[in-house]
Amino acid sequence: MRVAYCEQDKWQFDPRYTQGQCPICGWAPAGAPSAPRWLALANRVDWELLALFLFADALIVLGLVVAHGAGLLPVR
Numbered sequence: 555m556r557v558a559y560c561e562q563d564k565w566q567f568d569p570r571y572t573q574g575q576c577p578i579c580g581w582a583p584a585g586a587p588s589a590p591r592w593l594a595l596a597n598r599v600d601w602e603l604l605a606l607f608l609f610a611d612a613l614i615v616l617g618l619v620v621a622h623g624a625g626l627l628p629v630r
């Protein structure tokens with residue numbers, strides 16, 4: 555089965571590209587391939603925001619390294 559048809563939405567879709575569900579109402583046709591659980595979880599994570607925080611952390615660490623090398627940090 556390549557193409558599924560949602561009667562409720564009058565919408566034809568390929569379940570291979572919509573994680574096995576109707577993209578409008580979420581109806582899952584019988585026998586449609588569904589995405590593995592890890593992929594559904596990975597799609598829910600906001601990777602761009604996570605990367606932004608990691609990048610900010612790396613910049614702070616780099617700043618501390620430079621400040622230490624320049625002798626700007628108070629010596630204990």
Ligand SMILES: [Zn+2]
Pocket residue numbers: 560561562563565576577578579580581
């Ligand atoms: Zn639908």
